[in-house]
Amino acid sequence: MTDTFTDPTGFAVPGRIAVGDGAAGRWQTATLTEIRRETPRAATFRFAVPGWAGHLPGQHLSLRLTAADGYTAQRHYSLASAPDDSGHIELTLDHVEAGEVSGWFHGEARPGDRVEVRGPLSGFFAWPGDRPAVLIGAGSGVVPLMSMVRHRRARGLSVPLRLLVSARGPEDLIYAREYGAETTPVFTRTAPPGVPVGRITAAHVARLLDAAPDGGWEAYVCGSNAFAEHASRLLVAAGQPVDRIRIERFG
Numbered sequence: 001m002t003d004t005f006t007d008p009t010g011f012a013v014p015g016r017i018a019v020g021d022g023a024a025g026r027w028q029t030a031t032l033t034e035i036r037r038e039t040p041r042a043a044t045f046r047f048a049v050p051g052w053a054g055h056l057p058g059q060h061l062s063l064r065l066t067a068a069d070g071y072t073a074q075r076h077y078s079l080a081s082a083p084d085d086s087g088h089i090e091l092t093l094d095h096v097e098a099g100e101v102s103g104w105f106h107g108e109a110r111p112g113d114r115v116e117v118r119g120p121l122s123g124f125f126a127w128p129g130d131r132p133a134v135l136i137g138a139g140s141g142v143v144p145l146m147s148m149v150r151h152r153r154a155r156g157l158s159v160p161l162r163l164l165v166s167a168r169g170p171e172d173l174i175y176a177r178e179y180g181a182e183t184t185p186v187f188t189r190t191a192p193p194g195v196p197v198g199r200i201t202a203a204h205v206a207r208l209l210d211a212a213p214d215g216g217w218e219a220y221v222c223g224s225n226a227f228a229e230h231a232s233r234l235l236v237a238a239g240q241p242v243d244r245i246r247i248e249r250f251g
Contacts, residue, residue: 023053027064030117032109033088038174042140044080044092045105049117055083056126057147058220058248061119063091065101075101078143078222078248079120082150089117092174094140125248129157131218134208134240136200136231138166139174141223144248146175148220149182164208166200166227184208205234218244224251 030047037043055061060078081090095106127133127148135145142165152161163183167173169190179185186204191197209217219240221231228249235245 023051024119024121027116027118028052030063030089030115032111032113032115034111035109038092039172041095041172042092042174043095043106044090045109046081046088046090047115047117048088050087052087052089053120054085055079055089055120056123056128057082057151058125058127058144059120059122060125060144061089061091061117061121063101064116064118065104066116073101076121079147080143082147082154084154092140092143092146125220125222125246127151127218127220129155129159132160132213132215133162133218133220135161135163136165136205136208136219136221136223136235137163138200138223138227138231139168139172141221141227141248141250142174144222145220146178149178160213162208164200164204166223200231200234202234202237205231205238209235209238209240216241216244218246220246220248222248225249226251 028049028051030049032045033048034046035043060076062074063077064072064074066072077091077093079089080092093102093105096102125144129151133148135148137145145163149161149163161182164186165183166186166188169187170176170192173185184204186200187195187197188199189197217240219235221228223231228247232245232247236242
């Protein structure tokens with residue numbers, strides 16, 4: 001996600017997943033092992049964290065950088081990787097203008113570099129794969145949602161899951177190579193021939209919620225403050241219960 005993180009508000013309701021305070025509460029050394037370019041402004045950073053306690057899709061962590069003079073900078077980032085037992089985690093970071101942490105990652109970080117991480121944090125936005133879910137994200141807001149998609153695929157889960165993701169254009173669509181039938185992209189500025197340009201609309205959300213399974217959908221929304229407000233209002237207008245909308249916003 002981005003250098004700025006705020007706790008969920010608005011339609012947010014308390015999470016149902018407890019978060020332990022054991023290993024998750026301690027700072028651990030994470031060694032950068034791989035950098036993958038996703039878009040011109042976003043890249044995925046893979047870390048080896050041997051003591052990682054595991055996480056649920058949708059959770060985030062704290063990351064801390066320490067300079068040679070002792071100065072530290074700390075940020076919160078969503079986990080992009082599905083939970084596994086490999087001792088590795090992945091973060092996908094936008095290059096934020098004047099962002100000291102994202103600037104270091106995009107300009108200076110190399111495999112072998114070490115940072116500190118603490119987590120996983122917050123069970124509010126987590127989706128363990130137990131309920132049908134609709135996911136709506138914009139820009140780097142798709143990061144925790146991709147963790148959910150990857151988790152469903154890795155575990156071979158049959159629970160219904162749908163993703164609606166918004167980007168400025170095809171070149172800005174993070175994880176473009178990974179999307180499958182569960183995903184509908186929306187482009188706000190440029191689009192391939194024959195694809196309309198514009199914001200997510202009531203029609204998009206109506207199709208997302210169509211043919212609801214028994215028990216209905218759990219909705220997850222992640223993006224900027226303005227996007228989260230827009231998407232959550234569309235969900236409510238389409239009949240999604242307010243207490244079944246989970247929001248993570250930034251900016």
